[in-house]
Amino acid sequence: MTRLNRERVLRAAVALADESGIESLSMRRLAQELGVVPMALYKHVANKEQLLDGMVDTVVGEIDPPEPGSDWRGVVRQRILSARRVLLRHRWAYRVIESRTGPTPAVLEYLDSMIGVFRDGGLSVDLTHHVMHAMGSRLLGFSQELFEASGASGGAEPPGPALAQRYPRIAELAAAAAHDGDSVVGGGCDDQFEFEFALDLLLDGFERLRVEGWSPPGRG
Amino acid sequence: MTRLNRERVLRAAVALADESGIESLSMRRLAQELGVVPMALYKHVANKEQLLDGMVDTVVGEIDPPEPGSDWRGVVRQRILSARRVLLRHRWAYRVIESRTGPTPAVLEYLDSMIGVFRDGGLSVDLTHHVMHAMGSRLLGFSQELFEASGASGGAEPPGPALAQRYPRIAELAAAAAHDGDSVVGGGCDDQFEFEFALDLLLDGFERLRVEGWSPPGRG
DNA sequence: GAGAAAAGGTGTACGGCGTACACCTTGGTG
DNA sequence: CACCAAGGTGTACGCCGTACACCTTTTCTC
Known part of the structure; x- marks a missing residue:
């Protein structure tokens, strides 16, 4: 087995999280996956937090550059x-x-480049600033649903009529959603459509503000 | 000391999380706070997950009903x-x-009631559906920033010029943000303004779609 | 090539966590 | 008063992250 290095550790961590879920990524399990004793990892990452930072950078690095x-x-x-x-x-x-407390370098670079696109597109510094806030995590492709789509709903909740009676509006929406009965928000819907719907709504709104020459309201 | 019950446990948990942060909320610590042995809690909540569910419901219950x-x-x-x-x-x-895998009862009730407002406002079932998705966690007041505003930025990163050179667009934005130098996204900004900016952008977009009689694109 | 120094890997151990399980204590009911 | 369910206890297990001291391997220098 060739020697460990930071990159091999990060890649193994990403692979492990992809396969088994983030909740089963522990230093011990990762070490085992790499055929090494847990403490060996600490020669390459300072601690688990830094491992997660590195994983984020690895993933963000996979995003295509702007065309x-x-x-x-x-x-x-x-x-x-x-x-x-x-x-x-x-x-x-x-x-x-x-869960990171601060942005990592790759994320900073990504954000910087995104800001560049807005600025070059003619948005003022102020508008760009608010636009970045408004986009929030959507900038990185999160759909930020309230809850994970579908998934085992855990509780032994009665599936249909009881819920429909207690939450009639939700039931109405669920019934209208393309496919059959789904969970409250997310399940059974076309997630990609939902994401693009919101994204385009925001982008159109930004463009409208740009055209109108939006400027920040006076302070105070 | 009066007897424990589910509500006392939940209230103590919320108070503890408010004071000391969620990361220091452990079953053991909570039990200690209540002057009781850790396992006593399990007579009132099935496990820690259910404790967190209960805390969510407690908090969501604090939201004002719609006026x-x-x-x-x-x-x-x-x-x-x-x-x-x-x-x-x-x-x-x-x-x-x-972090919940599914919505809790109080959240369901909240969502149901919100859907009612949209529907009563004249939005179609379909539009309301997409609107709920587009709002995502904003429905519950999250600003869903990429990162916590400000906060100790952890790393010993040089604060000013070096970053400005590597991420000039970010630096430009930061400089323009009202107050002095802040972290990338969030720090030094008026969070309330940012939240309302995005909220109103979305609400205006929804209203525009409603007026235009938006209907979903044909499938396929 | 010898030897030192740096870098990488190991073993043991500690304090924390959630919680299973068997047990005792208490308060309310017949 | 006896009983029994509900509530509280004590012990223990298997995880976790990681500090610290140690050994081994690689790399660098003369």
């Missing part, structure tokens, strides 16, 4: 959808990114 | 801002809510 185009909205759109594809490959990643 | 009004946007806006105030009182809550 230059004349329409800033198209460039943003394409890149965010690329980010989304990456996040769908690594379903644990959005939780980990959100 | 009826003629303008659906106003009703939604007011209620979401109430949710946001609650979430700001319990800063650990949004993380816990996101």
Whole structure:
């Protein structure tokens, strides 16, 4: 077995999280996967937090660079959808990114580049600032649902009529959602459509503000 | 000391999380706070997951009911801002809510009632469905930033010029943000303004779609 | 090539966690 | 008063992250 290094550790960690879920990624389990004693990992990452940081950077590094185009909205759109594809490959990643206390270098670079697209598209510094906030985690392709789509709903809750009676509006929505009965928000829907619906709504809103020459309200 | 019950346990848990942060909420610590042995808690909650579920319901129960009004946007806006105030009182809550695998009863009730406001406001079932998705966690007052505002940035990163050189666009934005130098996204900004900016952008977009009689694109 | 120094890997151990399980204590009911 | 269910206890297990001291291997220098 060749020697360990930081990159091998990170790649193994990402692979392990992809396969077994983030909750089963422990230093001990990762070490075992690498055929090494747990403490060996600490020669390559300072601690578990830094391991997670490194995993985030690995994943964010998979996002395609922006493809230059004349329409800033198209460039943003394409890149965010690329980010989304990456996040769908690594379903644990959005939780980990959100759990970081600060942005990692790869994320900073990504954000910097995104800001560049907005600025080059003609949005003022102020508008870009608020736009970045408004996009929030959507910038990285999160759909930020309230709950994981579908999934085992855990509780032994009666599946149909009882719920429909207690939450009639939810039932109405669920019934209307394309496929058959689904969980409250997310299950049975076309997640990709939902993501793009919200993304385009926001991008259109930004464009409208740009055209109107939006400027921040006076302070105070 | 009076006897324990589920509600006392939940209230103590919420209080402990408020004071010491969610990361220091352990069954053992909570038991100690209640002057009881750890295993005593398990007579009132099945396990830690269910404790967290209960905490979520407690917090969501603090959100004001909708104040009826003629303008659906106003009703939604007011209620979401109430949710946001609650979430700001319990800063650990949004993380816990996101970590739940399924919605709890209080959350279901909240969502149901929110759907009612949209429907009564004249949005079609389909549009309401997508609107709920588009709002995502914003429905509960999350600003869903990429990272916690400000906070100790952990790393010994040089604060100013070096970062500005590597991430010039970020630096430009940061410089323009009202107050002095802040972290990438969040610090030094008026979070409340940012939240309302995005919220109103979305609500305005929804209203526009409603007026235009939006209907879902044909399938396939 | 010899030897030192740096880098990488090991073994043991500690304090924390959630919680299973068997047990005791208490308060309310017949 | 006896009983029994509900509530509280004590012990123990198997995880976790990681500090610390140690050994081994590689790499660098003369």
